[in-house]
Amino acid sequence: MRIKISTIVFTLFLGSCAFNQKLSLFDTCQFPINSPYPGGVLSIDIKNIDFDSNTKLNTEGLASSICKYSLYQSKIFIPIPLDFKSEKVEVKQGGALLNSNKIFDKNYRESRITISNNDYVSPGEELQPRIRREYRLSQEAKNTYTPIKLKDWAMIEPAKGQISSEFGVRRFINNQPRNRHSGMDIAAPEGSEVSAPLSGEIIIASNFFYKGNVIYINHGGGLVSSYSHLSQIKIKNGDKVKKGDLIGLIGQTGRVTGPHLHWEVYLMGVAINPEIFLNGSI
Ligand SMILES: [Zn+2]
Structure with a gap:
């Protein structure tokens, strides 16, 4: 046995x-x-x-x-x-x-934020089916793999602004420990342009509870990126985008403390630091 x-x-x-x-x-x-x-x-x-x-x-x-x-x-x-x-x-x-x-150690800093809207801190039972569904869609999206011939994975920054929270920080919301920060936050005024950092295909263009207006791009070869809290989405599901194409505008939809872009990059389903795809441009 x-x-x-x-x-x-x-x-x-x-x-x-x-x-x-x-x-x-x-x-x-x-x-x-x-x-x-x-x-x-x-x-x-x-x-x-x-x-x-x-x-x-x-x-x-x-x-x-x-x-x-x-x-x-x-x-x-x-x-x-x-x-x-x-x-x-x-x-x-x-x-x-x-x-x-x-494999080296990296000291990620701590970040403590306060969110006053309790719906976003402890969402009620009626919101749970929606949150679970959107979590499942996100999981599927970030594990997408398409076998295409690729030029390279050099990215440009998706928005001009200030990095307000780096990838990986240990977060506390209203003093409760939460998941590590799985993306990079770029703060800029509401309505600032967000563009595709690399060519790809739109696999989600929707509104999620935590992420607000959100876009996922499949770049092929197991590389996927996402853009959250947008005020407007300028593309639709299934669209093909090229590096530099306008995809949306910065906003403060979903769980936020101010207008910013939350940018995530996944390789083979694993959240990684977006900075390692930029040639020192941020
Ligand atoms: Zn963020």
């Missing part, structure tokens, strides 16, 4: 590894920049190995995305979850150790 259970667990583990690793073809693989800390992306240069879509890497249960830019040149991108505890990640192929990588 003991053998049977461990066989099932092992099969499930293998299954989830295979599901969480993808290979995409790119022109260049400069972004995301190597940022081996929780909330960043470990980027590993691989030369002289011809990866293909059957390549199976063991990345200690973490999701990974192979960015292949020539026959024998690739990068393995491993998004490191914010709650990751280990100090290293080993990459194996067929049992052989490909390399071992150190």
Whole structure:
């Protein structure tokens, strides 16, 4: 009986590894920049190995995305979850150790905010079905993967403004500990333009309870981004957008303390710091 259970667990583990690793073809693989800390992306240069879509890497249960830019040149991108505890990640192929990588600590600051509208602090029972439905839609959206040939993942900033809250901060709302900040906040006056930082397809253009007016863009290859609290949405579901296209206007819809853009970036379903896709422009 003991053998049977461990066989099932092992099969499930293998299954989830295979599901969480993808290979995409790119022109260049400069972004995301190597940022081996929780909330960043470990980027590993691989030369002289011809990866293909059957390549199976063991990345200690973490999701990974192979960015292949020539026959024998690739990068393995491993998004490191914010709650990751280990100090290293080993990459194996067929049992052989490909390399071992150190994961650094990052000290994220604390942020304490006060929200007076109690609906947004402890939403009532009648709001729960809506919140659960929108949570499910967000989960599906951020795990979207489309296998397309990609140029690169260099982004431009989606809005001009001041970073009012960085990615990863430990948040307290009315002194209660909440989830880590899964995006970057850019504060700007209501009505300021929000543009697509990278080309992609709109997979959600809707109004959510916490996020207010919200857009999700699928950039392909397991990369998805979202834009919350907009005053207006300027595109619709299914639209294709190019880098720099207007998608909405900054606002203060949903759970906010003032007008700002909440910008999230997900790689293989893992929330990561949007800054690592920018060439020092923020
Ligand atoms: Zn935010």
